Amino acid sequence: MKSVDDFRLRFGSREYVPIMIGGMGVDISTSDLSLEAARLGGIGHISDAMLPTVSDRRYDTKYVRDKLKLYKYNVANPNKSEVQFDLGLIAEATQTHVRRTMERKRGDGLIFINCMEKLTMNSPKETLRVRLRSALDAGIDGITLAAGLHLGSFALIEDHPRFRDAKLGIIVSSLRALQLFLKKSARTGRLPDYVVVEGPLAGGHLGFGMDWAKYDLHAIVAEIHEWLAAEKLDIPLIPAGGIFTGSDAVDFLEHGSAAVQVATRFTVTSECGLPEDVQQEYFKASEEDIEVNTISPTGYPMRMLKSSPAIGSGIRPNCEAYGYLLDGNGNCAYITSYNRELLAHPGAKRLSVMDKTCLCTHMRNFDCWTCGHYTYRLKDTTRRREDGSYEILSAEHVFKDYQFSKDGKVMLPG
């Protein structure tokens, strides 16, 4: 019986422990978490979601206050088209976060950044261009294109001096999405260095409809493998979603996957950005406490704990401070839902909005408890303290458990 440590992920002549910790916005996959993955010889991700607010919290900047001040006149206006990001400040915030993270990197692993296309930021193309290029400018090892088809993303950076030296990958949930991406990116003369194949059991947004349960990660990975082989394309595949033990990972590695991407197991580590009271909710969850719903204004289904404060919350949209999900015309599905409820309940002190949520605000405040399908198994990965709460793990412990465990076992701490 093999362990993950019997395998290596190869990029060119370099080898890595084939464990990638997936990006978790907003600052759930922190610098500290990514740095641990790199120190241990694997690959970690930071996220580029809402970096101005992350920077305010971590580096004492005042981006959110300043943006709100600039657009305060607009807060009661349902039309948010004037609320634009300053591209120079987006570049600054991205570079600060990436540079500060990369400066602290130790060990032989890599640090990538997760870039979601669905963060349309009221100016989809221009803001994405700045985010991608700034991450490259600041020395990130690689970029994982996420939450979107990214048909034009390679073109946004093809003239960047690091376009061919940085590792570039994409997350897909189907062969069709990969085929589209490759077709549209072919003109740049560059293939992705890796493809993360994310199945229906993942955390965060899902690349499936509400019929997600019909899909199977093994089947999707096998289909993509076959097609790549037929096309004589050699691109490392990295499955993700529901890989809970080292043995689950070995199963994929033995069938030709280059590495695995994992996230949920790391949500209950001290390096993760979730506050400890939220981590305890993850530990306590049973299978019935987790749902896939459609409250994300992005239009993608999202998996989360049913007890997430974000569900049903009817706060006033915060686009003047945040506004990361505004489409190119200043619209967000939450604004529409909020205004409908406002009209239906004139003068109400508190509104409840059930169909959509103000995702920027709630992700920023760790009130949208998105999680993978197997979150209900987290309680089996640690010990209970005397007061009944669960012991928070170290990222090193979880990483090494993935790396060395066998026989479907999970190593307990201590």
Ligand SMILES: Cc1cc2nc3c(=O)[nH]c(=O)nc-3n(C[C@H](O)[C@H](O)[C@H](O)COP(=O)(O)O)c2cc1C
């Ligand atoms: C709390 C949480 C937040 C996530 N946020 C993002 C994100 O911002 N962008 C993204 O591409 N994937 C996101 N994901 C998906 C993970 O990166 C990863 O691919 C997936 O969760 C792996 O499956 P597992 O959690 O079952 O190990 C998130 C997952 C979790 C658990």
